[in-house]
Amino acid sequence: MSHSMINRLISRLATGLGAASLLVASGAVAAPQLLVVNAKVFTADRALPYAEAVAIEDGRILAVGSNEQIRALGGPKSRTIDAGGRLVTPGLVEAHVHLGVELPTPPLAMPNLPIPGPTAEQALAAVAEAAKTRTEWITGYVGPLVARDRRNWRKALDDVAPNSPVFLKGWWGHTSIVNSEGLRRLGITESITDPLGGWWGRDENGRLDGRAYEAAETITPRIRPPTPERLAAAFGEAQQRYARWGVTSIHLMNNDKSLEVTLAGLVLAKPAQKWTVYSWGAWETPPERIAGAWTVIDAAAKQAPAKVRVEGPKWMLDGTPIEQNSLQRESYGNRPGWHGRSNFTDRQLKEILLLALARPTHLALHVVGDAETDRLLKIMEELAPASAWQAKRIRIEHGDGIRQNTTEQAARLGVVVIQNPTHLGLPPVAGEKILDRSMPLKSLVAAGIPLAFGSDGGPKEQNPFLNLMLATLYSAEPGEALTREAALTAYTAGGAFAEGQEQRKGRIALGLAADLAVLSQDILTVPVQQLPATTSLLTLVDGEVIFEDAALASRQ
C-alpha cells in the first residue's frame, strides 16, 4: 500500500448511521476488492468494538461499519461475502507454540501419559522389552513420575538396555534422560562442560548420571538434526490446522533448532500465516557468550522471507513445576527444602537484560516460578528505570509466577505476559496440583499488564478455542476467569502487541492488515463447553484467502 493511501486511511469519518458508526478512509478510493457483510464484527478495537461489515483493499482494512455503508462502497470488481450473521474476528494470534521437534524415532508406548505418565518401573520395563530386539535409538515420552524420580537413571537404563541407546524425554520438555550407550553415540564424555543456561546431572562421584537439564537438553537434534524439508512438512501441516481455526499469526518458539534451518523450512513451506520466529538463545551459544544469541538474530533477520519476522532471543530462566525445577518461594510439597533452581546466575541475567535494552528485538523469557519472577523484576529495577523497560516490552512466557504482591511491579516495568490456559487442564500428580497457586489472568488485565495467549502446544495440541474455553471457564479460580471479549482480545490484539505489531495487525481497524476470520459459531455467546468445536469458515491474511469453507462459499 502506498504512503498516500495510508495517510488517507488515517482520517476517520463517523457518519453515525444506526448503532454502528462507520470508520472509512476519506477522499476518493478505488472500489474495495473484498466486502464482508451481514456479520457480527468483533473488532478488538476500542474506537468501534462491534460492526456489521468490513471493506478490504490492498490487503488492508479500508472501512468498518454497517451493512448499508459497506455495501455502498462496492464496485463492479468487488467480491462480496455474506457472512450469514456469523462472528467475524481479527485473525487469532498463536503467541507461543513449539513445532518441528518430534522425538527422533517413534516413541515407545508408555502408560498414563501425559499425567502422571509411567512409573519408573513401567518405563524401565518398556525399555527392557524394546532392547531385546532393537539396537537403534529407543525413545519415549515420560511424565512427572519419572522426571521426579531421582534414581541414577543412566545406571537403571544400562541395567535393562546395556547395548541399545536410550533417550527418554518429558512430554513438556525440561526432562531428558540418556543411558551410557546413548551418551557414547552422542559423543558425550565425562569431560563435557555445562552449556550456558543448562547443566549435566552428575552422581556423587561427579560421573554423568544420564540427566540433561534445560539448555543441555538438545538431545533430539543431536540424534536427528532438523532439515528444512522435515520442518517444512511440520510447518505446512500446522499452517493448515491453524487456517481452519482462523489463526493468522504464529509465534514460533524455535527450540532445538537454528534460525537458519527454520527459515529455510519456512521458505519451503511457503508462509500462509505471518510467522514470528523467536530465536532460541541457548542454541549452540558457546558458554559465557550471551551476546552471540543476538548476533545470530541480526544475521538471520536479513534472510527472513516475506511474512516472516525474527524476534527474541528467548531464554529459559527456570524449569517448570512438573519436574519441580522452576524456582519457587515455597519448597515443593513432596520435597522439603527444594525450591527449584535458576538456569542463570545474577550476573548472566543482568547481561541478558542489558543486551535486550541495547538491541532492537524483543527479549522473551520463560519464567515460571514465583521466586524466579521476583528475581527478574528485582534485577530489572536495579538496571534501568521503568520507562526504559516499558519501551522494551519484555515478554514473560508463562506468567504463572506473578503473584499478587508483584503484579503492580510487573505492570510498572511494562512486561507483556503470554499465558497458556491449556496448562489449567493439567490434572494433579499423586493428589497434588501441579500449579500450587492459580495462574493469574483477570488480575493481570486489571493491573494493565498486556496479555496474549498461546497454546504452548507441540505438533498437534493448538486449538485456540480450547484455550479460550479454559480461560473463560477457569472453574478452579473463577475470580481469575476472563470474559469472552477479554479472552478474544488477548488472542488477537494482545498477541499483536506482544510482538510490537499492534499498529499493523491484531484489530479490525482502519489501515491495519486485513487478517480476519469468519467463525462457524459465535464464540462470544455459545455455551462455553461448545467452544473447542469452533472452526473458521473463512480466514484472510492481508486480505488473501488462506482457508475457505464450502459452506460459506455457497452463500455469496
Ligand SMILES: [Zn+2]
Ligand atoms: Zn513453551
